[in-house]
Amino acid sequence: MRNLKLEDRISLNYVLLFLVLILFSNVILVYSLQRQSKKNLVSLAQNKIEDINSFLDKVTVFSRKTNELTFDFNPQVMEGGKIIYLKPFNPGEEGYLYVLEMKRNNSSAIPINTIGGTDTEEASATNEEIVKMLEKFNLRENEANGKTIDLGSENKYFAFKVARNIKHYDFNIYVLKNISQENKIYKRLEYLVILFTIIGAVLTIIVSKIVSRRILKPIKSVIKTAKSITSEDLSQRIEVPKSEDELQTLTLIINEMLDRIEISFGNQKKFVSDASHELRTPLAIIKGYAEIIKKRRLTNEEIFEESIDSIINETDNMRNLIQKLLFLAKGEITKINTKFVEIDANEMVRQIYLDTKVSTKTHEIHLKEGENFKINGDETLLQQAIRAIIENATKYSEENTNIYIESEIRNGNGVISIRDEGVGISKEDTKRIFDRFYRVDLSRTKATGGTGLGLAIVKRIIEIHNGKIEIDSEMGKGTKISIVLPINEKEIMAKNEKSNKKDRTKEKSSSFFKFLKKRKIKNKKEKIK
DSSP: OTTSOHHHHHHHHHHHHHHHHHHHHHHHHHHHHHHHHHHHHHHHHHHHHHHHHHHHHHHHHHHHHHSOOOOOOOOEEOTTSOEEOOTTSSOTTTTEEEEEEEEETTEEEEEEEGGGGSSSGGGGSOHHHHHHHHHTTOOOBTOTTOEEEEOSSSOEEEEEEEEEEETTEEEEEEEEEEOHHHHHHHHHHHHHHHHHHHHHHHHHHHHHHHHHHHHHHHHHHHHHHHHHOOSSOOOOOOOOOSSOSHHHHHHHHHHHHHHHHHHHHHHHHHHHHHHHHHHHHHHHHHHHHHHHHHHHTTSOHHHHHHHHHHHHHHHHHHHHHHHHHHHHHHHHHSOOOOOOEEEEHHHHHHHHHHHHHHHOOSSEEEEEEOSOOEEEEOHHHHHHHHHHHHHHHHHTSOTTOEEEEEEEEETTEEEEEEEOOSSOOOHHHHTTTTSTTOOSOHHHHHHHTOOSOHHHHHHHHHHHTTOEEEEEEETTTEEEEEEEEEOOHHHHHHHHHHHHHHHHHHHHHHHHHHHHHHHHHHHHHHHHO
C-alpha cells in the first residue's frame, strides 16, 4: 500500500469502500428476505397445525361417543386424474404434502402419502421408506418452526410434525412444503449479488481513477511546475483550479510564495551585482596606489603620502559599505536585535538637533517642536535613521541653506520631518530612492562619497518600528522626508483622560461663576426695591 501512488491509493480506497457497503447491504438484504420467508413458513405451519389438531379433536370426540375409530381416507379423483384428499390433508394454496402414519403395538399403517403423487425422485420410494427417512430428522411434535430437510434429491422441504394418540393409536402426521424453488431464487440472487458486485467494483475503479486524476490534477501541476522552476527561471506559476476549494487555496498560496521567492531572488541578484560593482572600484583604487608605491617606493615622499592617504580613505569607504551591507543582510534574514523602550520624541529630536548644530557648519539647522509624544522603539536605531536623512539633506543641498527638523502629532501618529532647500527629487526617483545602491545623480554622489545604502537602511529601521516614510519634494525648491511612527497607546489614553478632566473642571468652574453672578444680580435688585 505504501508503494502505491496517491492516485492508486485513492482508487483502492474507493473500491474498498464500495465493496464494504455493497456486501453489507446485500448481506442485510438476503438475510432479511430469508428471515421473512421463514417467518411466513412458520406462520402457515402454525395455521396448518391448528387445522389438523381441530380435525383430530373431532375424531377424538367421535371415537368417544361411538367407541369406535373409523376413518375415511379415500381421496377424490378430479378431472385430469388429479387426486385431492379431503381437509385437512388437501394441498391448498401452499402446496403441502402429507404423510400419515398410524402405529399400534409395533405395527403401523400409512394410509396417506401424497409425496408419491409428485413427479420427484422421492415419489418412487415406498411409504415405509418415506417414513423411515422422515424419522431420521427427529422433528419435534406440534412445533411450527419445523426443519429444512433433504430426502436424498435436489429438492428441499420445510417439514413439521403433528402427533396425537387416539384410542391407543399413535397418529404421526408429517407435513412438507417444497421450498426448492425459493432456494433457487435465493441462489440466483446470490449469484446476481456477486456478479453486480464485480461489475460495480470494476466501474468504481474506472470512475475513481477519473475522479482521482481530476482531484490530483492541481497537485500534478504543482509537481510539474516545481520541476520546471530553477534559480534562473522563477516566472513559472501553477494553474489555479476553477473550483473554490482547498486545492484552489493551496495553489494561490504556493503562487504567492513563488512571487515572494522570485522577488527575493531578483533582489538578491541585484544586491550581489551592485555590491560586487561597488566593491570593485575601491579595490581597484587601492591596487592602483599600491602599485605606485611598489614602483616608486620612497623616492617621492609626496606621492607616497598621497597614496597612503588614498588607500586609508578607500579602506574606510569599504568598511563603511560592508557594515551597511551586513546591516541590511541581517535585516533580511532575521529581525535585527532591538531594544525597545519608551522614548520621549521631542527630547530625542532636540538632542539630534543640538548634535547636528555642533557637527554641521555648512548649513543653518532649525528646530520646530510640536506637541510632545512618546513612542516605543530602539532609540539608537531611530537616531541613526534621522541622522542619515539629515546627512542626505546636507549632501544634496547647497551650503548656507536651511535644514528644518520638526516633530508633531498628525492623524494620531507621531511625525518627525526633515526638510531641506536642495534641488529636489523627481516623482520617478521618489519611488526608488530607498532601493539599495540607487542614486539620483551619480556625479553628485561621487563628489559626496555616498554608497547608495543610507536610505535603504533608514527604510529597514522604520519598518522594524511599524512605521512608514513619506516624501514631499518639488524640483528646485527642496525635499521634505517625514518619518511616521505609531504613538504609545497608553500615552494617548492618558492625554485624552487629562483633557477630559480639564474640560469637566472648566465646566464646573464656569457653572460656579454663573451661579455667583446670578446671586449678585438678585441682591442688587433687592437693594433697589
